[in-house]
Amino acid sequence: MIEKIAQIRLQAFREFEEAKSLQEAEAARNKYLGRKGAIADLFRHMPGIPPEERPEAGEALNRLRAELEVVAETAREKFAQKKEAPQIDTTLPGRMPHLGALHPLTIVTRQIIDIFRQMGFAVASGPEIETVYYNFDALNTPPWHPSRDESATLYLPNGFVLRTETSPVQIRVMEAMQPPVRIIAPGRVYRRDRPDATHSPMFHQVEGLYVDEGVTMADLKGTLVAFYRTLFGEQTAVRFRPHFFPFTEPSAEVDITCLFCAGKGCRICKEAGWIEMGGSGMVDPNVLDGVGYDSEKYTGWACGLGIERVAMFLYGIDNIRSLYDGDVRFLRQFI
Amino acid sequence: MLISYSWLKDFVDLPIGPEETADLLTMLGLEAESMTRYRGGLDKVVVGRVVECLPIEGSETLKRTRVHVGSEVLPIVCGAPNVREGMIVAAALPGAILPDGTKIKIAKMLGHESRGMLVSEAEIGMSPDAAGVLEGDPDWPLGMSFEKLAISEDTIFDVEVTPNRPDFLSHVGVARDLATKLRLPLREPGISVEQIEAPTSQRIRVVLEDARSCPRYGARFVEGVTIKPSPFSYRLRLSRCGLRPISNIVDITNYVMLELGHPLHAFDYALLKGAEIRVRCARSGETFITLDGKVHSLRSGTLLICDARRGVAIAGVMGGQNSEIAPTTRDVLIECAYFDPVSIRRTSKFLGINSDSSRRFERGVNPNGVPQVIDRAAALMAQFSGGKVYRGIVDEYPEPIEPTPIAFRPSRARALVGVDIPDKAMEEILAGLGCQVENNEEAWVVSAPTFRPDLSREVDLIEEVIRLHGYDEIPAAITSKVPLRAWRDPLRELAERCADVLAGLGFLEVQSVSMGKADPRTDPPGIPQGVAIANPVTDDMTHLQGTLRGNLVRAASANWQRGDRTLRLFEMARTFHEGTSDDPRTWEELSLAGILSGTVYPVGWTDPPKPSGFFESKGVLDALCQKISLDNYEIFCYDNISEDSLRGGLKAGGEILGEFGIWNRKEMATCEIDAEVAYFELSVDRLARHVQTKRKFIPPPRFPGATRDIAVVVDGGLAAGELQTAIQRLGGENLKRVELFDLYLGEQVGAGRKSLAFRLEFFRAERTMTAEEVEESVERIVAGLKEEYQAVRR
């Protein structure tokens, strides 16, 4: 008897479930709950079972009837409602406001600033129209250096220069305060480069500067390792390569493990396994003396990197111009 | 600069191959940007001699030659301009396969059989020289396969020489760094000049009129030279290193320059007047024809090498046509001088000539290298041209340039780079680079060689020490002494806040190049030109932007053309402005601009799209001002404006902080946007002066207040803002908030009238307001409005 009840229960649930209309639901109700339905039938057979099983069977049957009445009522409501109110199509999209976004260069700049700030650097800024003194002279640029040339640098008719680096900010900060100095300076810079897929006459840079007693080139390397690992991942290695920058002595180009081949060599790193990220070095004593620091007592390092380059690597952007042309199909990808 | 691997091996026994050498050079600061591999000889290419060379009828260029290749004489048709009878050539025999895949076959050209091909150096992958067929040396055995000919394979590195390293513009200079790095001896070219008895001074007198620009001038005389091609192996090195071989005498000057880094010049002695070299400044306007045939008008600072009568070379830059080496030259005067780098740089820039010679002189060659260099050239000339070298150098060097002693502390080097380099290693490095080291315990005295003008201070030597010791040896510090200081930058914080707010309000941030060119024909009104650039990079980037709206509207236009027509864009960047007559300095400020076009909400399925316009722009501005806590700001509009041309501004504390408005369809037509576009542009620098830096908590009212709605009908011309201000005034201190919630214009209120409905919120801080008090206030307001504005309550 108990098995029979269980069997009918299963069958009934399935039929209510599969009912596709009010008629079918009503038919199921009649079949199980009607006066001549299956449950009534089982009650009728109750006397035929052994007396010791009867209480259990009776209880099970009553429970089933109660269950099915709820199911039948739910089914009826479901179909009845369908008839009265139009159904809500919940697959229609929600009403969304406009979605704004920060530019990838802003996002990357903020990431860079955030990392340096955690390492105790303050953020400084300065003008984009600079004097020749701050942009070149104070940075120890020799008079003959090609970067001063009108073919390399943009000038205003009054002799001012569009800063070619954010390094002049470092001079302005050092003039204004005594060591220790620990700053970064992000901002726009200008070069007389014709625009193409990898060059823009205006781009963004971040420069870092740390001057104090006892600052060494190992500090520089350590800071850059920490910075690039945080930005690009723990697997990133940093390599120093000798180079010449008027502002620093000794100077080093900073390479990091190629992000595309993990150092194995590929097209982007020209099989070298390394990609160039920017310049760095120990601040030239002439620069320190120029701002009135005692270059015997204080030493310091400076480093720079291009923000566009970082953004292009991080997001796989292959044409620098797509950063500047305001195409919303590009900008929406950074929502 | 092209550097030959095999040439380096002349001076240092490199135990490493070309790849490792390139890596080593890179780590020495001489970045090898690319490598080109050249092969030696090819199979089935043999040495031949042209025994006959005749023109072919009906062809301007083709010649039929007969080429002796040892065992036989082959007929070969050749089109090269330099092929001639008696020439030693490379003949590719039938069956030979050239590196580019060309298969040599027996062919017939214009009716003439050709059993092979005379090939150029480029065609068999020996050098980039493709100008004519390869010319071999007369002593090459005919028929010998090029595979067996002792011509080296080589790898050429294209290296980027930084401007501080003139010595890297030579093979010996590069080899010196490699030798030091590898702790191997440097073997400079051995020089022994066979000289005749007659002294050079018999043939030439040198007068330095300007010893400041020309501190040293050395001359040698070689008599009776035969002009012919220089030996093949020398020509090959030159062409592999990017210089075109010309003749033995000219090639030698170039060869020695690439070897030792010191440019030389060779004059045809017969063309020099008066057996005299006079080094003087040119007279302004003096003309001179350089050996490339160009006529130059000189200026007074230009240093000129003259004979007794006229200029014969522009010092350090280029020789003159009037005295150049020609096939008829018999006697040669070799010049090896040291010119002041500044003088050469000025001349080279003024004349627009950037020659291999000027490039070296302007970086600084070695004044004390003159005897070695000129002797090397003279020895090679004697060897290759059969000339006789006169005895001695006529060497004008009135004030010898001595190396400057530099105090050097090994402890300071270790402290600066953070690497524990032993004294001995430092000494070896400095000595290897050519420095004299006087080791006196702590304080050393180091004299840097005069071929390293970049070494003048202790820190320069420290760089050399760590560069040769290896930048890879610098450890990465893991701790840092961080100063306990922190800064806040209110302007940066405000700027970031503004960007975040606008991004939150659905604006996409744009970054544009801050240079452009305003064009009144295509720009909407109100786009200033900005600040002119003296030497713009392109014609459309002539000015620094005076506004951010120009770039925004251009971006909007491009997006509109592409079909993206609901646009909310903003940019934050500096704008640039010309000074005034009072203060003529140009100035810049951080600006923030936005534009809106299209619909209020993104087009969806629910409501009919509602175009956004002036009031959305005003609303965004209002929202921004609230989100940045701008103090007592006012968004105002200018009077006398028509409905489709609304302009206004934002001010606080009496200062104008920016502007906003709309460009109507007509104004946007020039930008090819067929829609109204709303804009705003603010000065972030000025905003920063008016944001509340300290906010104070005001407790919410503890006693319930009361809300009343009133609607009044007024004249259609009355500004809602004016009415609202009046209500605020009339309501007194208990009226805490006035909000316009309905505006109705239509029949029910009559023509020329409008109905405005306000919600008024009253409360008192100290107790619950009574209904009577509230009603009294409302009545006072209504009565006041009636009296002042003839307002009728609805």
Ligand SMILES: [Zn+2]
């Ligand atoms: Zn790679």
